[in-house]
Amino acid sequence: MAESMRPPSVSDVARRAGVSKATAARVLGGYGRVSAAIHAAVSAAAAEIGYRPNELARSMTTGRSDTIGIVVGDIANPFFAVAVHAMSQVLRAEGFGVLLANSAESLAEEKAAIDTLLGRRVDGMIVSPADMRESSHLRAIMDSGVPLVQFDRCAAGLAVAGVTADDRDVAAEVTQMLIRRGHRRIAYFTACETDSGRFSDLEEIGTGSVRERIAGFLTAGEGLEDTALEVVVGAVGAERAQSLATEVLARGAEAPTAMIASDSTIGLGLYTAARAAGIAIPQALSLVTFHDADWTAIAHPGITVISQPARRLGEEAARMLIRQIQTGDGTCAHHVVPCRIISRGSVGDGPVS
Amino acid sequence: MAESMRPPSVSDVARRAGVSKATAARVLGGYGRVSAAIHAAVSAAAAEIGYRPNELARSMTTGRSDTIGIVVGDIANPFFAVAVHAMSQVLRAEGFGVLLANSAESLAEEKAAIDTLLGRRVDGMIVSPADMRESSHLRAIMDSGVPLVQFDRCAAGLAVAGVTADDRDVAAEVTQMLIRRGHRRIAYFTACETDSGRFSDLEEIGTGSVRERIAGFLTAGEGLEDTALEVVVGAVGAERAQSLATEVLARGAEAPTAMIASDSTIGLGLYTAARAAGIAIPQALSLVTFHDADWTAIAHPGITVISQPARRLGEEAARMLIRQIQTGDGTCAHHVVPCRIISRGSVGDGPVS
């Protein structure tokens, strides 16, 4: 058994090849000039004893770890799963490994994760900030001289590169569409939590992308009555979303005639609630959800969705980071990728149409 | 700007606190005994200059990297996404970081990924082997003395720990159920590819879990006619699955009356194909799919699924690995977690019932 044996190092290879450590290191590391004969001998010796370079030691002297840290809220969320997949593809093509961390959308866990990644001396980071109101830890990354790209959301007042969707615009667009169709009571459902359990101020929303969307939502409805637009918070998970929607729908004539779900999990909850309550979509209730999830295409009727280009967002974030690493350019370009609205039939005319 | 400044090291802290490097290292590293006064002084100095331990250097001397390598086929696949999430939660709770790699179900990429991870001196690995027929690279992991746990699938003839679902049994169970309901022509759809494009031998199936399932499928139908059971290969992605299913369904009276999908993406393709062809589920076609995906619950009718305990599988794999690392025990226990069949109404009686 080779169980507890120390892995072969350059010295071992050198000894076996009958050359100095430095010479062996040169051919093994692929730098400097070595005669063909010795080159062959060293290579052979390395192969025989199964030498494999210790990347940690290499990183120590070079200063580069060839590793990128990625921090997302929840890798089990299809949006992030696809995005991370895209990122790692682009990064691996450039020779980078990926250290993945989940924040569970908790600021404390996010800070801890970033701390760990900085300790591991990653060459760059891609982070989806859980709370745009606190950015001291993001600033710490920059102060460490580590390139950073924000993903999906951006912290406030921070000159850092980022790639996001056009959340505000597309939310406004969808809302306007609903208003145009005659809806005068529209509810936006988000998983974000507030202290009071109700929504009263945009400042209470920590998730950058969601705040943008709600801003667009509210802006679009500015000409309407105060009671027209409603934001429902705390819809974490399909079950919770469903029960919240059930409550709202129970208001009868006072209930909203259109709903927007901030992600597909919530959308599923709303859809289920409507079906359970016997409320017809789109005749009695219009439904739109963010993210083009599987189920939206086969639901009855098909669900109109705001399709987020998760793959492209991920690729773009990875590319921005690589560029920043390679050029050393501390550019803070903010890249916005447009969402696409896919109409499937879950939006009908409202009472004023 | 602190751009290119070398990050503070133990020496820097020591100098600032007016103590020796070793003493500073002791309080910074949290080992050995130091007087309260000096402890405070060092901590203060560290905080002032923003010291952060270099985990790479630490790993070099300790031999441990506190990092686990995870290699899965496709992180965008919900099954793996959930599993990886569960793994990283368990691992992080024990102080381990996660280096994630995608193999894209390619043996070559899997080998490359494992090579990289070994180079980075991970303390352990969790791998979903892309091809159970080739295991030399997995053996290389063991030879390096790195604890390994196989996930979801197991390579042939390898004494390595692993956690899988009870694929063969549950596949047999579902098949028997279909036969009992009167079905005499059943098709199993998998994304696996064969050279010929057709299925002829179990040996052609490289994905361990799928081979197990097909084995169970074929065993269950042993008493029937030779033409009763059919395996359709190459159903990669929903679109391809749909077109393959459309072809099969076009055989009219010769078409299968029941279909089993090897994953939920394929299931979606089969479902869509049936609807497009105007074939009623479950009256004219019964459908069962692996993985309890979102859409299966809201389809019409609801789809009967084989629910894989992705979260538990992931947690268990992580725990097995941790145990192996901590005890140094090279145990090769093989843990099997049972799947659960959730009946939703997509299975009806066949012609012989």
Next chain:
DNA sequence: CTGTTAGCGCGTTCAC
């Protein structure tokens, strides 16, 4: 308790 010294595996000067 504290300071000194010696490595870990590698890249990189310098001489030869």
Next chain:
DNA sequence: GTGAACGCGCTAACAG
């Protein structure tokens, strides 16, 4: 071309 020697940041022996 090649080899000897040093340093990266840290832990771990060993002395005092």
